[in-house]
Amino acid sequence: MTAVPTGAPRRTRLLASALLSLGLALTGLSGTANAAPQNDPQTLAQADSVSAHPASAGWVQTHGDWVQIQPGHPHAAASARPASGPQAGLSGAPQPQADPAPGHNAVLVNNDQPNMAYKGGQDSVGVTSGPPRVYVIYWGSQWGTAGKDADGNTTLSNDPDNAAPYQQSFFKGLGSNGDAWSGVLTQYCESVATGSASCPADAPHVGYPQSGGALAGVWVDNSTAAPQQATEPQIAAETAAAAKHFGNTTAAQNRNVQYVVTTAKGMDPDSWHELNTWCAWHTFERSSYGTLAYTIMPYLTDNKYCGTNWINPGPRGRLDGYSILGGHEYAETVTDQNAMGGWIDPAGQENGDKCAWITQGTPGGLFNLQLATGAFAVQTTWSNDQHTCSGSHPVVANKPLVVSTMCDRTAPPGKPVELPVIASDSASAKLRYSAAGLPRGLAVDPRTGVIRGRTKDTGYHDVTVTVRDGAGNQASTRFWYGFFATGEYGCLGIEQIVDPGFEVPVDAKGNYPGWWSPSGPGIITQSTAHQPRTGAGYAWLGHSAAQDDSLSQGVETTPGYTRASLSFWLHVASGNTAPAAQDTLALELDDQYSGKRIAVLRTWSNLDATGGYVPVSIDLTPYVASEFGSTVIVKFTSHETGSAQTAFLLDDASFHLS
Incomplete structure (x- = not known):
């Protein structure tokens, strides 16, 4: 992801609702069979069709057809957020110009961050191992009437900034004019061991765009209005409809494909305006057409922090975000197609996140990429080979014959x-x-x-x-x-916890940069006051009696799975000899989108002191059976009395779906 506007809270942009929500009527997608007479043949046929396509199994009716969609969810590393505010490394909102205004700190490349590693592939997909193909969907009648410009790009009457042809030209141009920006992505691969940080020459690498660019098709789906505030399941349904429209109805046809669902001016997909914490995001869904990778791309000039005139002046510069953010999500999709199964660093960042919004003119900064279709503002992406943010790398060509990973x-x-x-x-x-x-x-x-x-x-x-x-x-x-x-x-499911062993070190200011959310410094630590179970890091809750300590992480319960389990190792080290439970640790499960508590799973106290780390395993299935497809927060909270004589120590956490 990239960043947040000034004053916006830092939060993991994870969505709740999915499989459960699929049982609800989707705007513009569901019929009104209940209005017909009870014994009407058409009503009975519709009822039979509904019973044969249960919402609980992910079936929805879209564009007159039944399709089984089981949307996955964007995660922090799969989002692009607008740059400004302290979380972007700035003292204030950067101005839309080449250099920061006086009083603003520049965003600089950080070459001290770790390289990315391969996560093992998810649902037999790690990276886009063939030439990438991008299909752009202009969703809803809000776009107006379609036409063509002199370059053959689709134009739309309700597109005041002329964003659509710019967006198409960018994807058309990828791979042209000696495009070394796309070359950076080709160093990554699949079919290597989980945890690998480099790729052998014979592994299936990310493909380079074919002659003619990455754009494979455009669909103006303006037969009906798109939902004003489309939910994630509705976005997923539109993606599945696009797959059918383009004839991509098998896993093989969708293997190297990504869909970009683009909404018109004034639309509010996935509470974009209310959340105000992201510019675009990518994810994937399981479907009866195979797994579908897709991006939601709002009308970016509706938010000045989403790249508007970020490095270029004038009307064309207003569209800088469509290539900066379009390139960000494209690059992350081809290297982590079924998130989070591809290339991610220990803190949970993808290649675009690690290099977002770096100041133009500095090493690793934003720049104009010269393609055959024009000049386009882009960010750099992380290069393991060069251990820096890079906009240029020799193309690593695949061998002629490539076989996809099998899980x-x-x-x-x-x-x-x-x-x-x-x-x-x-x-x-x-x-x-x-x-x-x-x-x-x-x-x-x-x-x-x-x-x-x-x-x-x-x-x-x-x-x-x-x-x-x-x-x-x-x-x-x-x-x-x-x-x-x-x-x-x-x-077999892959590990869903980011930094399960608490090994991501704190930075020079004592801040933890990973996905866990500690309530204060010192909770994730490498202190010698206690010992980890493995590695160097562990979590220590119960520092003082002055305030409670907490530690949490949001985890996706991807639809299509039916079981979830949480495990970790716990050491309760206590000098509190009171006969009653005074110092406590509670483990709860919350719904991230609503913030509501799902359940308190387990509690411990000073009476549960252990001689060392002991394993804890909890079957979460009963608690998330109706939540699969949502994001849940695993949260530990400690409470101390007196002089805080009990330390609750955690290490080697794991969250698996099956």
């Missing part, structure tokens, strides 16, 4: 299996698939790469699928495929 997964024995392996090839259209390690009863189709069949075998199987093309190229993907009679099935 480790489980399935029930005896049930039908249909699992696609996705490959792309720039050298040959003739592909042949083979597999080793599959259990009896399963086989890969040599022409399509789809694994099908049934098996009664149980346990894990080490599977390798190899793809060969007509030009003699070969590539493989390897994954574990487990078959068990009980349990949760599908891709």
Whole structure:
């Protein structure tokens, strides 16, 4: 993300509601069957269709079709927020000009921050491993009538700043004119070990835009009005409608695609104006068309802090935000397509977040990128290779044949299996698939790469699928495929906690820069007064009796999963010998969007002193069964009496979905 306007609170821009909210009527998307006579055949048919597409399973009706959407949620590292205020590293709001006005501090590159590491891929997707394809959607009749300009860009009658053709020209130009900005992104890859900070040459890297640019299509969806204040599920539904409109209805067709849902002037998508903490964000959703990566892009000139005339003067400079923020979200999507499964640093930042709003003219600062379609204001992005914010890097080209990551997964024995392996090839259209390690009863189709069949075998199987093309190229993907009679099935979930071991150190001013939200300094610490369980860092609650200590982090309960579990290690070190519980630690679960408490999960006191760290594991499923798709806050709060003789020490937290 980038930053916040002056005076706006720092908060993780995570959304609640999703799967539960899908049961509600979406503006412009639901019918009015209840108004028809009870025995009307059309009413009965609609009722049958509704029962066959339950909202609880993520089904919504959009543009006359049923589609199963299970939207994921943007997280702090997936948002772009307007730059100003202390959280942006500024003493005040920067002026929309090349250099800060007198009295304003510059935003400078920080080369002391850590490199990003690979998170392991989510739902078999880590990065955009083929040439990126961007589809732009102009959502709603509020855009007015569509036309064309001399360059073939779509224009709209209710677009006073002429933002639409600028936005299209930017995506059309990517990859042209020796575009080394896009080259920075190609250093990142997938199909490497979780935690890797570099990529071997033969790994599937982020693709470079094909000749003709990244823009793959434009849809002016102006048949009806878009919701004035669209919710995240409505944005996800529009994305799914766009996938259908463009004919991208399979996982393979959406593998290297991102959708940019763009709203008209005066619209307020996802409470954009009320929250006032973000300019754009990207996320992904599970759908019956595969996983869909998408960005919500409001009418940016409605907020002067979202790039308006940020480095360029005049009418064209008013649109600087569409390339600064459009480039920010594009870069983060291709390197972290199914957030948070791609490349992220220990503090939870993506490549765009680490380099946002750096002052033009300074190292790593904003600059005008010269493309074949014009000059566009862009920010730099983080380069692990160069360990800095960079706008230039040699293109790391993929080998001609690329096979996408396959997640480790489980399935029930005896049930039908249909699992696609996705490959792309720039050298040959003739592909042949083979597999080793599959259990009896399963086989890969040599022409399509789809694994099908049934098996009664149980346990894990080490599977390798190899793809060969007509030009003699070969590539493989390897994954574990487990078959068990009980349990949760599908891709194995990745760690959802950012900085689970409290290893991100505080900065020179004692501030913690990671995703945990401590109530004060010293809670996340490497102090030798106590010991961590592993590593150097741990959390220490119960410093004094003067005030309560708290520590929290927002975590997504991604729809499509059915179980959630929290675990951590706790050491209660107490010198309080009172026979009653005086010093306490409470663990609660809150809904981040509403702020309401879901439940108090567990409490401890000075009476629960331990001889060291002991494991704690809590099944959160009963508490979030109706919350899957929302964001929950895991919050620890300590209360001390007397001279604060009890230390509640935490380490090695984990939040997993399955």
